Amino acid sequence: MVRLPLTPGEVERGQRLGALLRRARGERSMLETALDARVSPETLRKIETGRVATPAFPTIAAIADVLGLSLDAVWAEINPPEPHAGPAPTRERIAS
Template sequence: MVRLPLTPEEIERGRRLGALLRRARGERSMLSIALDAGVSPETLRKIESGRVATPAFPTIAAIVDVLGLSLDAVWSEINRPDGEAGLAGSDAAGRLAS
């Protein structure tokens, strides 16, 4: 199967998702979050670094669940228009919790 190149919007959304997950993880180890979510640490590392800009929904759902975040809030945050004030502050994880 041939994969189409990612759009700039998809790349930016992946970058935002990775940054949000890193902030939400805080001091917890990548290994423990990945294992609790049922994904490999390498997969989580790639998502957090933005190398996987469009991860599978079940993967993100599992990670978000382990982090105690709301999928709706995560979706809203990573899709906010540029320049719009979002949850980019250091307490974003607390505001995204379900």
């Protein structure tokens, strides 16, 4: 299988994810965290350093659970809102 190169946005998102997980892990050892999440310490290390910018969802879910992070918090941290001109368009109901 050929992997396409990561976009700059994917690389940045991976770096934000890694930083979030490192902060959440705090003083807890990488080995303990990885084993509790049932992932290899090498996988956790690669995610935390941004070398795996697009880890599998079950992997992130397991690590987040062990660290007490909600998936909503993870999503909000790694996908900051993009600046835009104004509020999202809304549908107006047309009276008949």
